Amino acid sequence: MPGVSSRGRGRRTINEINMVPFIDVMLVLLIIFMVTAPLITPSLIDLPTVGRGNKPPDRKLEVVVGKDEKLVLKSGDDSRNLSLAELAASVVAAQAGQPPNSVAVVISADRSVKYETVVMVMDTLQKAGVQRVGLSVQVVR
Incomplete structure (x- = not known):
């Protein structure tokens, strides 16, 4: 009341x-x-560590994504313009006859390229069975 x-x-x-x-x-x-x-016990998250790899790759293939989203595959002194559909076949052919994980693929992209394009390149390489794929970054100091 x-x-x-x-x-x-x-x-x-x-x-x-x-x-x-x-x-x-x-x-x-x-x-x-x-x-x-x-x-309440907190769950543990297994984060990747930063450091050097166990063994550097014997060969390196570089996929360059330009400002206009055109792909260039560089292998040593050789460079070829490719479409996204041709990229997987070319990388698999370049890795043929090599021991597994001895050829690394590095993706370099221009800063103005959409992130979606880089992810599509990574997805294409993953579907083709490429094991070692990395991203090239520029260190700003």
Whole structure:
């Protein structure tokens, strides 16, 4: 029942929120969280480490994605313009006869190229079964 205040002639109700039940609920929740927090074990995430690879690749193929999203496959002194469909076959042919994981493919892209294009190149190489694919980055100092 709301509190009643008698002031002067009439009786007036006091419109205030009763804070006691609210405080009781908050204290109970606080105690529950304090008790259960130590019982929750955080999950461990296995993050990759930064460092040098075990063995550098014997050969390196470089796929360059230009500003106009044209692909160039560089192998040593040889460079060829390719379409996305021809890229996988050319990389697999260049890796043929080599020991597994001895030929690495490095993707270099211009800064203005859409990220989607680089992902499409990586996806194409992955579907073709290429094992070692890396991204070339420029270190800003």
